[in-house]
Amino acid sequence: MNSAEHAVRARGLVKRYGDKRALDGFDLTVEHGTVHGLLGPNGAGKTTAVRILATLLRLDGGRAEVGGVDVVRDARAVRGRIGLTGQYAAVDEILTGRQNLEMFGRLFHLGGGQAARRAAELLEQFDLTAAADKGAGQYSGGMRRRLDLAASMILAPSVLFLDEPTTGLDPRSRSEVWESVRSLVASGTSVLLTTQYLEEADRLASRITVIDQGRAIADDTPDGLKATVGSSHLEVVVTEAADLPAVVKAVARVADGEPETVDAERRVQAAVTDRVAALTDVARTLQDEGIAVEDIGLRRPSLDDVFLRLTGDRPAEESAGDETGAAA
Amino acid sequence: MSDVTTTGGIAPVTPVPHGRAYWAVADTLNITRRYLTHFRRQPINIAWQLGFPIISVLLYGFVFGEAMKVPGGEGDYKDFLMPGMFVMTMAFGFMNTAMGVVTDASKGVIDRFRSMPMAPSAVSAGRGLSDIVVACAELTILALTAVAIGWRPDNGVLNAIAAFALLLLLRFSLIWVGVWLGLVVPTPEAAGGLYAVAFPLTMISSVFVAPSLMPDWLAPIAAWNPVSSTGTAARELFGNPGAGGSSWVEQNAVLMGVVWPLVVTAVFLPLAVRRFKRLSR
Numbered sequence: 001m002n003s004a005e006h007a008v009r010a011r012g013l014v015k016r017y018g019d020k021r022a023l024d025g026f027d028l029t030v031e032h033g034t035v036h037g038l039l040g041p042n043g044a045g046k047t048t049a050v051r052i053l054a055t056l057l058r059l060d061g062g063r064a065e066v067g068g069v070d071v072v073r074d075a076r077a078v079r080g081r082i083g084l085t086g087q088y089a090a091v092d093e094i095l096t097g098r099q100n101l102e103m104f105g106r107l108f109h110l111g112g113g114q115a116a117r118r119a120a121e122l123l124e125q126f127d128l129t130a131a132a133d134k135g136a137g138q139y140s141g142g143m144r145r146r147l148d149l150a151a152s153m154i155l156a157p158s159v160l161f162l163d164e165p166t167t168g169l170d171p172r173s174r175s176e177v178w179e180s181v182r183s184l185v186a187s188g189t190s191v192l193l194t195t196q197y198l199e200e201a202d203r204l205a206s207r208i209t210v211i212d213q214g215r216a217i218a219d220d221t222p223d224g225l226k227a228t229v230g231s232s233h234l235e236v237v238v239t240e241a242a243d244l245p246a247v248v249k250a251v252a253r254v255a256d257g258e259p260e261t262v263d264a265e266r267r268v269q270a271a272v273t274d275r276v277a278a279l280t281d282v283a284r285t286l287q288d289e290g291i292a293v294e295d296i297g298l299r300r301p302s303l304d305d306v307f308l309r310l311t312g313d314r315p316a317e318e319s320a321g322d323e324t325g326a327a328a
Numbered sequence: 329m330s331d332v333t334t335t336g337g338i339a340p341v342t343p344v345p346h347g348r349a350y351w352a353v354a355d356t357l358n359i360t361r362r363y364l365t366h367f368r369r370q371p372i373n374i375a376w377q378l379g380f381p382i383i384s385v386l387l388y389g390f391v392f393g394e395a396m397k398v399p400g401g402e403g404d405y406k407d408f409l410m411p412g413m414f415v416m417t418m419a420f421g422f423m424n425t426a427m428g429v430v431t432d433a434s435k436g437v438i439d440r441f442r443s444m445p446m447a448p449s450a451v452s453a454g455r456g457l458s459d460i461v462v463a464c465a466e467l468t469i470l471a472l473t474a475v476a477i478g479w480r481p482d483n484g485v486l487n488a489i490a491a492f493a494l495l496l497l498l499r500f501s502l503i504w505v506g507v508w509l510g511l512v513v514p515t516p517e518a519a520g521g522l523y524a525v526a527f528p529l530t531m532i533s534s535v536f537v538a539p540s541l542m543p544d545w546l547a548p549i550a551a552w553n554p555v556s557s558t559g560t561a562a563r564e565l566f567g568n569p570g571a572g573g574s575s576w577v578e579q580n581a582v583l584m585g586v587v588w589p590l591v592v593t594a595v596f597l598p599l600a601v602r603r604f605k606r607l608s609r
Contacts, residue, residue, distance in 0.1 A: 076445055092362065109445065114341055151440070155341060
């Protein structure tokens with residue numbers, strides 16, 4: 001059924017709210033069978049983009065296809081092949097987990113028998129069988145998200161939209177959700193994931209689009225993005241603050257630029273190209289000078305560095321918008 | 329949707345092929361079933377929802393019963409009050425509709441429905457149908473309670489059925505007010521404030537007291553309140569005392585008991601539909 005070249009293809013999406021452009025010529029391509037991360041500050045347009053692709057919002061310009069089907073002209077066909085998990089666990093909290101899945105199954109037009117079978121299957125797959133006949137309102141946050149994910153998977157969609165699926169979850173629930181997402185992708189589903197947590201994108205996504213002010217400002221693999229920020233950092237933390245000037249001098253000899261000093265943490269850091277040589281050189285110098293070192297090491301740039309470099313460090317509150325999630 | 333959706337590892341499921349009209353009805357019934365299952369899951373809610381009118385009947389009937397006089401001076405106040413209690417229960421129903429809709433909207437359940445290949449109309453139609461089923465149950469219990477304390481419809485079975493039909497018609501029209509409000513107010517907490525509207529809406533009417541006994545400036549407002557028309561019409565059809573009144577609207581209560589709900593529906597059904605469509609703006 002899926003002859004399309006890409007799972008999702010969006011070109012020049014525009015969405016206006018009054019004078020403000022929530023999306024301003026946004027492009028996105030999601031390959032089949034991958035997790036594609038969509039990162040951006042609050043109000044950058046992440047949720048708007050997902051809602052347009054999931055047929056919940058009309059677009060004001062541009063063109064979007066999901067599995068080769070136009071989201072505007074054939075919204076109903078798109079709805080038959082997507083799953084959506086939003087920022088809230090959109091399940092009925094009075095019904096049991098099983099009743100939820102059976103209801104959604106019947107509304108996906110599976111018919112009673114098939115809906116019941118599918119519900120049992122998904123409860124098993126998402127490790128909810130033991131709680132199947134409890135009210136969803138009594139579920140933990142992680143269980144509710146898993147039920148929400150299960151509801152998105154009833155038709156085994158070819159594309160799954162996950163809009164901040166782990167916001168507000170504790171670390172354990174978060175890794176449970178990650179596990180579920182990985183197994184879905186292993187079974188062939190493509191995922192578009194928006195998240196506030198860069199670590200999450202780093203772990204799950206094979207490709208990342210960074211969105212800011214309604215536009216895609218970068219699109220690469222996580223490693224590719226990190227490479228654009230530059231090389232590794234050398235970090236030295238000393239025991240005595242008085243030694244900092246000497247450390248700066250030692251680091252400056254091998255650094256690419258001016259070393260940066262964080263006085264409060266007694267830390268000196270700088271970008272280095274020849275990683276191991278720089279590390280051994282600085283370590284030897286400090287030892288020779290008898291400086292007490294608390295910690296010394298190389299740090300690869302994180303997605304946080306990429307994110308800050310690309311979007312600037314504007315505070316999240318400054319950019320008002322459609323997104324309601326917590327600050328990154 | 330006749331295509332088989334398969335993704336490796338997950339067993340294939342096949343949507344059943346039927347026409348759009350079939351699914352519009354089936355989806356509506358499934359949403360209705362969802363809300364009715366709520367009552368089965370939380371029997372305490374039935375107790376609340378059905379218990380409130382019973383308590384009201386007993387409370388107002390016995391507390392006010394001896395003190396209040398039926399307008400015109402003849403008959404028992406309890407006989408005057410019962411149709412008023414029926415119509416008040418129907419009128420308050422819009423709160424339940426609004427609450428259900430705003431809860432779904434704020435939790436993202438409506439968005440989930442909208443992202444699914446189901447009939448969009450079923451979301452509200454299913455809610456409305458379940459409201460009517462609940463209203464029938466409420467009226468049955470109210471009527472039985474009323475009969476138990478001595479109320480009687482004295483005007484024949486057909487007129488009594490017509491009275492209940494008018495009560496349900498009022499409830500039907502208020503479904504759309506509730507759906508619209510549910511989509512307008514931002515949170516369930518904010519929706520709770522709607523009781524401030526619901527109380528005057530039902531009290532400034534003929535539910536407890538005839539408008540002719542109210543201050544001059546208030547009387548016409550009460551008389552023209554749609555709730556009054558249904559209440560007065562029900563009294564007339566049940567053959568209960570105090571149905572009359574001097575104004576045109578009171579003398580044509582049965583007519584207005586049909587016209588008002590149709591007007592309310594004509595205004596609020598399109599408003600609710602428009603609001604629902606605006607979700608995609």
